Amino acid sequence: MALKTGIVGLPNVGKSTLFNAVSTSAKAQASNYRFCTIDPNTGLVDVPDNRLYQLAEIVKPNKVVPTQIEIVDIAGLVKGASKGEGLGNKFLGNIREVDAIIHVVRCFEDENVLREEGAINPVSDKEIIDTELQLKDLESVEKKIQKIAKQARVGGDPLAKIELDILERVKSWLEQGKNVRQLGLVKEELPAIADLFLLTIKPTLYVANVDEPSMHTGNKYSEMLQKVADEEGAEMIILNNSIEAQIAELEDADDKAMFMEEYKMTEPGLNRLLRSAYKLLNLATYFTAGVQEVRAWTIEKGWKAPQAASVIHTDFEKGFIKAEVISFDDRIKYVTEAACKEAGRLRIEGKEYIVNDGDVMHFRFNV
Numbered sequence: 001m002a003l004k005t006g007i008v009g010l011p012n013v014g015k016s017t018l019f020n021a022v023s024t025s026a027k028a029q030a031s032n033y034r035f036c037t038i039d040p041n042t043g044l045v046d047v048p049d050n051r052l053y054q055l056a057e058i059v060k061p062n063k064v065v066p067t068q069i070e071i072v073d074i075a076g077l078v079k080g081a082s083k084g085e086g087l088g089n090k091f092l093g094n095i096r097e098v099d100a101i102i103h104v105v106r107c108f109e110d111e112n113v114l115r116e117e118g119a120i121n122p123v124s125d126k127e128i129i130d131t132e133l134q135l136k137d138l139e140s141v142e143k144k145i146q147k148i149a150k151q152a153r154v155g156g157d158p159l160a161k162i163e164l165d166i167l168e169r170v171k172s173w174l175e176q177g178k179n180v181r182q183l184g185l186v187k188e189e190l191p192a193i194a195d196l197f198l199l200t201i202k203p204t205l206y207v208a209n210v211d212e213p214s215m216h217t218g219n220k221y222s223e224m225l226q227k228v229a230d231e232e233g234a235e236m237i238i239l240n241n242s243i244e245a246q247i248a249e250l251e252d253a254d255d256k257a258m259f260m261e262e263y264k265m266t267e268p269g270l271n272r273l274l275r276s277a278y279k280l281l282n283l284a285t286y287f288t289a290g291v292q293e294v295r296a297w298t299i300e301k302g303w304k305a306p307q308a309a310s311v312i313h314t315d316f317e318k319g320f321i322k323a324e325v326i327s328f329d330d331r332i333k334y335v336t337e338a339a340c341k342e343a344g345r346l347r348i349e350g351k352e353y354i355v356n357d358g359d360v361m362h363f364r365f366n367v
């Protein structure tokens with residue numbers, strides 16, 4: 001199942017423009033992306049990865065299959081969303097379902113694009129959204145505290161007490177206007193809040209949507225946003241969503257290349273976005289490379305070989321015996337699998353092997 005990222009932000013900041021850029025680009029240039037619309041606001045898009053095409057060049061398979069992530073265009077949130085303002089509950093519900101957030105922030109001036117929040121200010125814009133998400137999280141946490149507090153009292157349940165402590169910490173953190181992802185909860189503490197599906201714990205990537213003159217350099221607004229992103233340890237990328245959408249609309253590859261040259265772009269900014277989203281989700285890619293197909297598969301960093309095999313088929317995990325592994329660099333360097341083997345570059349790994357990003361894998365299994 002593809003991992004899901006949601007595009008979040010205030011109204012009219014360029015979220016749908018970005019979503020359309022991704023989806024149109026995908027439709028227009030089949031060789032580069034595929035995009036499949038699930039509903040008007042959701043789609044699956046390929047993760048651009050040159051390694052896949054490098055592998056295809058030497059293997060010459062019938063089919064090349066990139067790995068994909070799901071992107072959701074969520075409607076704009078307004079102040080008061082956590083209290084149901086502007087269909088807030090519905091949209092916050094949409095955010096609850098995603099694995100990661102792409103937060104688009106307006107960093108362009110344009111009198112023609114309506115704005116209700118006064119002068120352009122990416123920092124306060126971001127804060128409005130953060131606050132709504134935090135308030136919603138606070139509501140969830142407080143509800144659980146009420147429930148647990150009773151358990152901790154009545155039965156004197158020591159586990160409930162530990163959970164209560166964690167929840168109280170999360171609560172006071174949120175009350176300080178901070179996002180739970182910055183609290184630095186350790187793995188053992190996470191089960192206490194896992195059932196709450198908190199919004200502000202989700203990894204977040206900021207998109208500074210700038211005007212055309214600033215698309216390579218950024219501007220004073222994106223600098224303001226960068227500063228707060230840095231404070232959070234979050235990543236921010238500079239994009240001009242309009243230009244991205246225009247590139248996407250060009251169907252002819254030469255037109256596209258010319259347009260990008262005019263704007264001194266070496267690749268669509270969307271590639272950067274998708275790569276960053278992938279990184280944000282803490283994902284890694286391994287490849288399978290046969291004459292039938294060369295394919296990229298998504299796993300989480302740190303997964304062991306049997307779990308990695310399960311994304312191909314659950315039987316692969318159950319019946320896992322061993323994996324033949326060649327690193328991407330070796331696979332390219334020695335060109336054929338036989339040559340890799342001869343050079344001692346084909347490793348046989350067992351159940352405990354932690355798959356590396358770029359590994360070219362062949363699983364042996366029993367069914």
Ligand SMILES: Nc1ncnc2c1ncn2[C@@H]1O[C@H](COP(=O)(O)OP(=O)(O)OP(=O)(O)O)[C@@H](O)[C@H]1O
Nearest residue numbers: 011012013014015016017076108113210240241242
């Ligand atoms: N970088 C940019 N420079 C100038 N105009 C832009 C830029 N990005 C988007 N726009 C324009 O801003 C307007 C709003 O964009 P869009 O519809 O994508 O916003 P949205 O965030 O999806 O809004 P909503 O929350 O209402 O769905 C559009 O007219 C779009 O063309």
Ligand SMILES: [Mg+2]
Nearest residue numbers: 015016075076
């Ligand atoms: Mg929109």
